Amino acid sequence: MVRTGLGATMVRAGRRLLSSLPALFGVLVFTFLLMRVLPGDPAVFFASGPNAGKEEIEQIRRQMGLDKSVPEQLVFYLSDIGHGNLGRSMMTGQPVLKDLRERLPASLELTFTALLIALIAAVPLGVIAALRPGSIIDHGVRLFCALGVCVPTFVSGLLLIYVFYYLFGLAPDPTGRIDVFTSLPPQRTGFLSIDFLLAGDFEGWWAACRQLILPAVSMALFVIAPLARITRASMLVSLGSDFVRTARSVGLSWRKVVVTYALRNAILPVITIAGIVFSTMLGANVLVEKVFSWPGVASYALDALLSSDYAPVQGFVLLMASLFVLVNLVVDICYGIADPRVSIE
Amino acid sequence: MRFVSFRLASSVLATTALLLIAAAPSQAQTRAETLRYVTGASVNTLDPNIPGSTRESFALSMSTYDRLVAFGRKQLNGKWVFDLDTITGELAESYDVSPDGLKITFRLRKDAKFQDGSPVTAEDVKWSLDRCVTAPILGKAQLLTGSLTSADQFKVIDPLTIEVTLPKPDKLALPNLATVYPMIINSKVAKEHATADDPWATAWLKEHTAGSGAYAVESFKPGEQVIIKRNESWNRGSANKPAFFKRVIVQSVPEPATRANLVERGDADLVLDLQASDVQSLEAKGKLKVISTPQYNAVTYVSMNNQIPPFDNVNVRRAIASALPYEDMFKAALFGRGAPLFGATWPDGKPANGIYPFQQPVKMDLDKAREYLKAAGLPEGFSTTFSFNVGQAATAEPMAALVKESLGKIGIKVDIQKLPDAQMSTQINEKKLPFFTEGIVAWLPSTDYFYRNFYTGNQRWNYSSINNPDLAAIAQEARFEPDKAKYEEAGRKLNAMHFDLMPQIMLWQPNQDAVMAPSIEGYTYEFHRQVDYRDVSRK
Numbered sequence: 001m002v003r004t005g006l007g008a009t010m011v012r013a014g015r016r017l018l019s020s021l022p023a024l025f026g027v028l029v030f031t032f033l034l035m036r037v038l039p040g041d042p043a044v045f046f047a048s049g050p051n052a053g054k055e056e057i058e059q060i061r062r063q064m065g066l067d068k069s070v071p072e073q074l075v076f077y078l079s080d081i082g083h084g085n086l087g088r089s090m091m092t093g094q095p096v097l098k099d100l101r102e103r104l105p106a107s108l109e110l111t112f113t114a115l116l117i118a119l120i121a122a123v124p125l126g127v128i129a130a131l132r133p134g135s136i137i138d139h140g141v142r143l144f145c146a147l148g149v150c151v152p153t154f155v156s157g158l159l160l161i162y163v164f165y166y167l168f169g170l171a172p173d174p175t176g177r178i179d180v181f182t183s184l185p186p187q188r189t190g191f192l193s194i195d196f197l198l199a200g201d202f203e204g205w206w207a208a209c210r211q212l213i214l215p216a217v218s219m220a221l222f223v224i225a226p227l228a229r230i231t232r233a234s235m236l237v238s239l240g241s242d243f244v245r246t247a248r249s250v251g252l253s254w255r256k257v258v259v260t261y262a263l264r265n266a267i268l269p270v271i272t273i274a275g276i277v278f279s280t281m282l283g284a285n286v287l288v289e290k291v292f293s294w295p296g297v298a299s300y301a302l303d304a305l306l307s308s309d310y311a312p313v314q315g316f317v318l319l320m321a322s323l324f325v326l327v328n329l330v331v332d333i334c335y336g337i338a339d340p341r342v343s344i345e
Numbered sequence: 346m347r348f349v350s351f352r353l354a355s356s357v358l359a360t361t362a363l364l365l366i367a368a369a370p371s372q373a374q375t376r377a378e379t380l381r382y383v384t385g386a387s388v389n390t391l392d393p394n395i396p397g398s399t400r401e402s403f404a405l406s407m408s409t410y411d412r413l414v415a416f417g418r419k420q421l422n423g424k425w426v427f428d429l430d431t432i433t434g435e436l437a438e439s440y441d442v443s444p445d446g447l448k449i450t451f452r453l454r455k456d457a458k459f460q461d462g463s464p465v466t467a468e469d470v471k472w473s474l475d476r477c478v479t480a481p482i483l484g485k486a487q488l489l490t491g492s493l494t495s496a497d498q499f500k501v502i503d504p505l506t507i508e509v510t511l512p513k514p515d516k517l518a519l520p521n522l523a524t525v526y527p528m529i530i531n532s533k534v535a536k537e538h539a540t541a542d543d544p545w546a547t548a549w550l551k552e553h554t555a556g557s558g559a560y561a562v563e564s565f566k567p568g569e570q571v572i573i574k575r576n577e578s579w580n581r582g583s584a585n586k587p588a589f590f591k592r593v594i595v596q597s598v599p600e601p602a603t604r605a606n607l608v609e610r611g612d613a614d615l616v617l618d619l620q621a622s623d624v625q626s627l628e629a630k631g632k633l634k635v636i637s638t639p640q641y642n643a644v645t646y647v648s649m650n651n652q653i654p655p656f657d658n659v660n661v662r663r664a665i666a667s668a669l670p671y672e673d674m675f676k677a678a679l680f681g682r683g684a685p686l687f688g689a690t691w692p693d694g695k696p697a698n699g700i701y702p703f704q705q706p707v708k709m710d711l712d713k714a715r716e717y718l719k720a721a722g723l724p725e726g727f728s729t730t731f732s733f734n735v736g737q738a739a740t741a742e743p744m745a746a747l748v749k750e751s752l753g754k755i756g757i758k759v760d761i762q763k764l765p766d767a768q769m770s771t772q773i774n775e776k777k778l779p780f781f782t783e784g785i786v787a788w789l790p791s792t793d794y795f796y797r798n799f800y801t802g803n804q805r806w807n808y809s810s811i812n813n814p815d816l817a818a819i820a821q822e823a824r825f826e827p828d829k830a831k832y833e834e835a836g837r838k839l840n841a842m843h844f845d846l847m848p849q850i851m852l853w854q855p856n857q858d859a860v861m862a863p864s865i866e867g868y869t870y871e872f873h874r875q876v877d878y879r880d881v882s883r884k
Binding site for chain 2: 038039040041042044045046047054055056057059060063090091092093094099102158161162165166169173174175176180181290291292293295299300303306307308
C-alpha cells in the first residue's frame with residue numbers, strides 16, 4: 001500500500017518534471033530577449049578604462065558575440081546551453097557556470113537555515129495563536145508577524161549588525177561566510193557547516209555557524225509572518241472539524257489531539273507556502289546578501305543586471321526556474337508523505 | 346580575610362595576564378603583519394589589460410607585477426600624492442633619454458628575479474611591451490597616448506639593456522611606461538600557455554600571474570576576495586627591502602555602512618570608498634586616521650551637449666553656469682569634501698595659469714543668468730532632462746534636486762533622470778543626453794592630455810561633444826611642445842577658451858577619503874586612485 005503510494009508519487013513527480021520543460025525553455029528565450037531589449041550596451045559599460053575608445057567597444061562586442069544579429073545570438077546561446085556552457089561573465093571574468101556553482105551553495109545554505117529558523121518559530125506560533133484565537137497571545141503573534149513583514153530585511157539586517165556586532169561585539173564581522181583568517185575545509189558539498197563537520201574541524205564549524213546566524217535570522221524574520229498566519233488559519237479549520245471533536249470526546253490526550261491529528265491535517269498548506277517562500281527567498285535575499293557581504297547568487301545577479309552583463313543574468317534566471325521546478329517537485333513528494341490520499345488521485 | 350581575597354584575586358589576575366601574554370604574540374603578530382583592506386568593488390582579473398577590468402584589479406597588478414619605471418611621490422598640502430614629474434626606476438636600474446628625445450635606453454637591475462626565480466631579462470621586457478601594443482588589450486590605447494604604437498619601437502641591446510625609439514619627442518612616453526598596463530611579464534612562462542588563437546596568453550594571464558612584483562597571489566576568488574603574500578626577494582622598494590606587510594587581504598564588502606563598522610571596530614585596516622557622511626562622523630570621533638586628498642587628476646562636471654539645442658547656444662550654457670547653486674551643491678553632495686572648481690576671481694579676466702583642471706570664475710547670479718537666456722532668445726526658459734547614473738546616486742541625487750530647483754527660478758524646467766550605469770554610458774557614447782553630470786579621471790594629468798581627450802573628437806569622453814577646431818589644434822600642438830613657457834602659454838589660451846565657450850561646467854575634484862587604523866602609515870594617493878599596498882606599513 002505504502003509502496004504503491006510512493007510509486008504513484010514518483011510517477012506524478014516525473015510527469016511534472018517533463019511538463020515543466022517547455023516552461024523552462026520559455027523562460028530561457030524570454031530572458032534572453034528581455035536582456036537584449038533593455039537599454040544599455042554592456043560593451044560600452046565594460047570598455048570604461050581611462051582610454052577605452054571605439055576600438056575597445058567593438059572588441060568587447062565581438063567577444064560577447066553582440067556583433068551578430070539577435071536570432072543568430074539566440075541560436076548560439078541555445079547550442080551553448082545544450083553543451084552545458086552558460087557563457088562567461090564580464091564582471092568576474094569567470095565562466096557563469098563556475099560562478100553559480102561556487103555561489104549557489106552559499107545562497108542555499110543561508111536560505112535553508114533561514115527557512116528552518118522560520119519554520120521552527122512560525123509553526124508553534126501559529127498553533128498557539130490558533131488554540132486561543134482572539135486572546136492576548138493571538139494578538140501578540142499578530143503584532144510580531146506584522147513587525148517582521150513591515151521591516152525590510154536590510155533594515156533588520158543592519159539593525160542586527162549594529163547591535164550584535166558594533167555595540168556588543170558578540171557576532172563576528174559581517175563579511176561573508178567565514179572569517180578571512182580561518183582556513184577553509186576541503187570542499188565536498190559546498191555547505192560550509194557540513195564541510196567543516198566532515199573535516200572534523202569543530203572550531204571552524206562554529207565559526208561558520210556564527211557567521212550564518214545573523215543573516216539567517218534577518219531573513220527568517222521576514223518570512224515568519226506568512227508561515228505563522230497560514231499555520232494559524234489552517235489549524236483553526238482543523239481544530240473545528242469533526243474528527244478533532246471526536247478525538248476530544250473520546251478523551252485522547254491534548255498532545256495527541258493537537259499534534260497528531262489537528263496539526264498533521266493542517267500542515268499541507270504550510271508545506272505549499274514553505275515551498276513558495278523558499279523559492280522566493282532564494283531570489284529575493286539579495287538585500288541580505290549585500291548587507292552581510294554574503295557571496296550568494298542573488299547579489300551576483302543584481303550586480304550583473306546593473307552592468308548589463310547578459311550571461312550571468314540569463315544563467316541566474318535559468319537556475320532559479322530550475323530550482324522552482326525542483327522545489328515544486330519536493331513539495332509534491334512531501335504532500336504524499338504528509339497526506340497519502342494526495343497520491344491516490 | 347580581605348587580604349586573602351585580594352591576594353587570590355591578584356594571583357588570578359596575574360595568571361590570566363600571563364596566559365594572555367603567552368597566547369597573544371603568535372596570533373597578534375600575524376594580524377599586525379597582515380593588511381586587511383575592504384572595498385565595495387572587487388578584483389575581476391589578475392591581468393589589468395583585460396577589457397572590463399576594475400580599478401581594484403589595477404591596484405592589485407601594481408603589487409603583483411613590476412614595471413620598468415614608477416612614479417615618485419610628493420607632498421601636496423601635507424598629504425602624499427604621486428608625482429608625475431619624478432620617474433624612478435623599478436625594474437630599470439637607470440635610464441637615459443637621448444638629447445633629441447627620440448631614444449630612451451633602460452638598463453635593467455642585475456638582481457631582479459621573477460617570482461619563479463628566473464632572472465628578468467630584456468627579452469621579457471620586449472615581449473611584455475610588444476604584447477601591450479600588439480595584443481587586443483587595454484594597454485594599446487593607453488600607450489598610444491605616449492607615441493608607443495608598434496613592436497618595432499622596442500629593441501633588445503643586450504640581456505640587460507633595452508632601447509625604446511619614439512617617432513617624436515613625446516613627454517608622455519616615459520610616464521606611460523609607469524602606468525598600470527605595461528607590466529613586465531615572465532615571457533617564458535607566458536609563452537608556455539600561449540595558444541595559436543591567443544599568442545599573448547591573455548586567457549591564462551587573466552587567472553594566473555607571472556611577474557616579479559612585491560606580492561604573489563595566494564588565493565583569488567573573483568568578486569569576493571584576493572589574498573596576496575609577500576615576495577621576500579623583492580627589493581624594488583625605496584629602502585632595498587621587501588614590502589612591509591606579509592599578507593594583504595583585499596576583501597569585497599558591498600555595503601558601505603558595514604565597511605565603516607569594520608574599520609571603526611578595528612577589524613579592517615584600510616578603506617577608501619566610504620560614504621561622505623560616514624567619513625565625516627568617523628573623523629569627528631577621532632579614533633581613526635582619515636587622509637582626505639582632493640583627486641587632483643579627476644573632475645566632476647555638469648555637462649551639456651553642445652550639439653543639441655538649446656545647448657548649442659553659448660548663451661544658454663553661460664546662463665546655466667550662472668544659475669547653478671555651487672556652494673549648496675558642494676555641501677549637499679560632498680559635505681564640502683573636495684576641491685571646488687568654481688568661485689575663482691580673475692582680476693584681469695584671464696586665467697591664473699595654464700594648468701587644467703582650474704578654478705573658473707563662475708558663481709550663482711540669477712539676474713545674469715536671465716540676461717544670458719534673453720540674449721539666447723529664450724527669455725521664457727525651456728524644458729530639459731538632467732541625468733545621472735545609479736552608481737553615483739549618493740552624491741548626484743541631492744545635487745540634481747538643487748539643480749532642478751535653481752534652474753526652475755529662471756524658467757528652465759528640469760526633469761531628473763536616474764539611469765542604470767550601463768544605460769548611462771551607452772547614452773553618453775551615443776551623444777543622446779542633453780544635460781547630465783559625470784566625472785572623468787586622467788592617469789597622466791597634463792593640460793594638453795585633458796583637452797585632447799575630453800574636449801575633442803566624436804568619442805565617449807568628449808562629454809560636451811564640443812567640436813572647436815582652434816581648441817583641438819592648440820591642444821594637439823602643445824602635446825609636443827618642449828618649451829615650458831610656450832606650453833604654459835598654450836594652457837592659458839585653452840583655459841581662457843574653456844571659460845569663454847563654457848562647453849561644460851567643472852564643479853569640483855572630490856576627495857579621496859582614506860580611512861585607516863591609526864597604526865597604518867605611508868598611504869599615498871596614486872594615479873589609479875586605489876591603494877598601492879607597497880606604500881603602506883604599520884608602526
